[in-house]
Amino acid sequence: MRRYTVKDWLQVHALERDTVLSVLDAIRLGEPSREGEYSKALEIDADLAWQLCAKAVLSAMPVLEADIVRIRDHASRRFGDASAPITSSFTLDNGAERLPHLECPYSGTAGGLLILAHEFAHAVQIVASDGKFIPPMTREVCAFLGELMLIEHVRTGLPSYAEALLAAWRADTATYLGEDADALLSDLIRPNAAYTYRWNYPVARWIAGCIWGADDKELVLRVFTGRVDAPELIGTFCKKLSVDPINPLPPFPLSASGQMDAAQIYRQIGAVALLDLEDWQNKAQTSIQEYYAFLLDAMREGHMFIKLDDAQRPAGYVTWDYGVHEGVALTHECAPFGDEGVLHDALVDHFSKATRADSFRSAQAAGQPA
Template sequence: MSWQGSISDLMCLAHEVAHAVQLQLSAGSFMPPVARETCAFLGELALIDWARRTQTDLASKLLRVWREENQRYFGDDCALLRAAQADPESAYTYRMNYPLARAAAVVMWRARGDLQRLFKAGSEAIAHLPLSRIADLAGQSQNYLPPLPLPDTDQPAIDAYRALGAMALLDIDFSKGESELRIEDYYATLLNHLQNRTAFVALDEVRRPVGYATWRKAAGDNTVTLTRQAAPFGDHLLLQKALERHLGQESDVHAQHPRSARQEQVAW
């Protein structure tokens, strides 16, 4: 590469180093291009993640490069793939591998899967790509909500109001009680939950809100009583799993179902 010291050069270096690591770990077994590029994009995400924890200024610059490059991978490169589907005689170009590899890297990074297994897999690597999960995500067209930006540690109030906005949008689709409240009561309740840190918005792999929960915590013990769980697009399991991680599995959690016969049920 022609190193000029720019941020995109740094990203390029992370990409190529990840290729080198994959070549070493696969020990001579030839990895198909889509999987190979997934490894390289994972290298870029690892660099961004490291910067987010150690140098937030660098992280935001790297994120800008990542988003700029998305324009090409999901723009022109996707168009190449689409054109090839319409014309079986069209010539193969290497760039056709990038859109799927980019999506696979994001899904695998967010899922915190076993990345070393992919890097070592060589010619078997395609089996480790989350292709069915990508297809599910692409097919989840009922969730029209836009992805939330990454949290901004300098401006926690903006993140809190974004969370509040996401909860309101989820409630518009979910109804079941909240949509009948007066706006000022609804706002006061959620604001109170945010201030007490007893509200949580679950996001999918591409950071779209899929559901939210609020709870009450008993003083002095680990008992958490869920007061609301809203997942309007059918992601109840995803919400529950994310909530479990958020609250810690040692909490004793009960769910309140105001409209069911049994008023209180153990959630997990």
């Protein structure tokens, strides 16, 4: 059985890694509060909850009434009980000839009602998209929109439940934009990281919130019927996102002694290799022997400068050589996170400090004041 990876996940959604990194950078700036009555019991049994979810989606998308009513009245579903418990929720696509099957461990709580709305929206998307392949992230956008439809419907029809549902939404959002976003960010720097379904949640949650906030009913319909893809959805709402991708690399540990010991040399080699893999230019494509020789030569000659950002993460590096007439000539530069100008400024400052240090040492050797 094939093992799917980050590369596969990006490809199936037609997304560039840097685009996803930019979204994660934006949505992780502020995490929602986890406070609230997530487990508050509601006086709604499973059948009534099912009807309520149908009403909410029908109110938001009346043009899909025929599909919604078919699902409400004829789709098979199982909510579980003490004799036959259900541990997870899912919606099974049975193909174009049959309605989806839903399973949901409905608990009678605010969180449980949101889960049911989530699965009901999955079923509507399956039927409304009429057999089109919908990538998982877009499917989750639909499901999250279904939750928002329920919250909006309850706000106007059953206001006494609105606070508990909003608390449940915020608690889930804290997980999607917190732990799930962190996990996705960590895996994105490893092209062969094994696929996990939770990668789909952070960006989908953000997109669903953006669509709902824009009150774009036509776009909602296009998402459910499979007439819009992830790049278009992100492009619609990413105008305020950072143009440059964030730096996912770990902080660079500095030597306690300040000296260039063997461990520090290997750390520098590792940092440079990670930067080249991020940049994915010529240096990341060379043979190991050639690449190692290039690094070792630059470090031996002192012709390498690694720029660290404010968090002490490697942000870029430059190597150079000295020509006979033209002075310093850069032989390679790598700034994968869009900081070319900052890298150049830091290099100039590095040369300036090195020149002052050389002058000081020369003056000391000559017995003159520096």
